[in-house]
Amino acid sequence: FNTTFSELPTTVFETMSLLAAKHQSTNLGQGFPDNELEGPASMKELVNSSMYEHSNQYPQLMGLPQLRQAVAAHSERHAGIPVDPQTEVLITVGATEALAAAFLGLLNAGDEVIFFEPSYDSYLPMVRRAGGVPRIVQLQQPNWSIDAGELEAAFSPATKLLVLNTPHNPTGKVFSLQELQLIAGLCQKHGCLCLLDEVYEHLVFPGHQHITLRSLPGMHDRCLRIGSAGKTFSFTAWKVGWITGPQALIAAVTKAHQFIVFTVPSAIQRAVAFGLDEEQSFYCGLGEALSRKRRLLADQVAALGFRVLPAEGTYFLVADFAGLLPGGSQEDDVAFCYRLTAEAGVTLIPVSAFYADRATAPRTLVRFVFCKTDEKLQTACDKLRAYF
Numbered sequence: 001f002n003t004t005f006s007e008l009p010t011t012v013f014e015t016m017s018l019l020a021a022k023h024q025s026t027n028l029g030q031g032f033p034d035n036e037l038e039g040p041a042s043m044k045e046l047v048n049s050s051m052y053e054h055s056n057q058y059p060q061l062m063g064l065p066q067l068r069q070a071v072a073a074h075s076e077r078h079a080g081i082p083v084d085p086q087t088e089v090l091i092t093v094g095a096t097e098a099l100a101a102a103f104l105g106l107l108n109a110g111d112e113v114i115f116f117e118p119s120y121d122s123y124l125p126m127v128r129r130a131g132g133v134p135r136i137v138q139l140q141q142p143n144w145s146i147d148a149g150e151l152e153a154a155f156s157p158a159t160k161l162l163v164l165n166t167p168h169n170p171t172g173k174v175f176s177l178q179e180l181q182l183i184a185g186l187c188q189k190h191g192c193l194c195l196l197d198e199v200y201e202h203l204v205f206p207g208h209q210h211i212t213l214r215s216l217p218g219m220h221d222r223c224l225r226i227g228s229a230g231k232t233f234s235f236t237a238w239k240v241g242w243i244t245g246p247q248a249l250i251a252a253v254t255k256a257h258q259f260i261v262f263t264v265p266s267a268i269q270r271a272v273a274f275g276l277d278e279e280q281s282f283y284c285g286l287g288e289a290l291s292r293k294r295r296l297l298a299d300q301v302a303a304l305g306f307r308v309l310p311a312e313g314t315y316f317l318v319a320d321f322a323g324l325l326p327g328g329s330q331e332d333d334v335a336f337c338y339r340l341t342a343e344a345g346v347t348l349i350p351v352s353a354f355y356a357d358r359a360t361a362p363r364t365l366v367r368f369v370f371c372k373t374d375e376k377l378q379t380a381c382d383k384l385r386a387y388f
């Protein structure tokens, strides 16, 4: 039989976590919080009790009414954007499925999709599998700024969609109002839709603010916003997400959702609805707690010789290791991460994995994740200090 399958790659997160397990290293690679930091016990108890009651048969295709209601209230409370829970909210299997359903539901063959690089690793392969044509614009170091000319040049009459991830994985960048205004102006000029990956909306450090592109003048009717209970409650295994937006766009995404998963486990939806309404202090406190952890990690890795790049949110820290290489070494980020796992016992993510083409990707950047206990962060720093 024919074994020429799709050219989908293996995600770097699985590769690096398997490598970490093999070497029993301290895993600061794949982004998931330590058990000690995960969300409210009240929500876990609700999942358990719901299983024994009335949560064991297919819930509605678009999601449990009480979760859609809670997502709508959350949208109005935190983003100032009211949405109709009946027609403008779809509950998904994590943000991952929301992204896939959006690409499959919105794109026709040949539609062009603009996104920034580095980018979350599912965008490129999933846009392509949905028939879209990626038009990638590189963010410029050290502040991951936008070159306005390059962004403008990426638009064409075939541009259907722009994908924007803020706060941004892997850099931790929170896009400024000025940058959002630039993007908004171009999207309106060229008449395209916007898919906003805002899974880290609450993971913003004190003194900074997450602004959704959907709140800017002229953007409301063209934007879809994606959120994730995995990030909001530090329950990455729960795989509940949501997408909100204008009715016609949500209807198109729902068409794809019905044939991918149809619906999402009820007991977990029930608990997320409760959490969004009743456990606001958990997710509203994430930014402050994480900024302290970032400092703990940043100070120590900087002292080791890494050049730490600035960030305003998320639980990711990007650093340049060029200063740690012996003179003349050509070692790239992938080789460096393999060596560090095997020899130092610390696993990181090579940033080139967030680029379409390794030839044009930065060669000496790595991503650390710091949603870990202080003890684990300290252990990783101690291992690195002993090694270098």
Ligand code: PMP
Pocket: 093, 094, 095, 096, 097, 120, 165, 168, 169, 197, 199, 227, 228, 229, 230, 231, 236, 239, 240, 241
């Ligand atoms: N988008 C971004 C930017 C992410 O970092 C992630 C990783 N969790 C996702 C989407 C997927 O989220 P989920 O775990 O809810 O599927």
Ligand code: GLN
Pocket: 011, 013, 014, 029, 030, 031, 032, 169
């Ligand atoms: N979003 C997480 C990260 O960037 C990983 C998600 C996944 O493993 N699919 O590390």
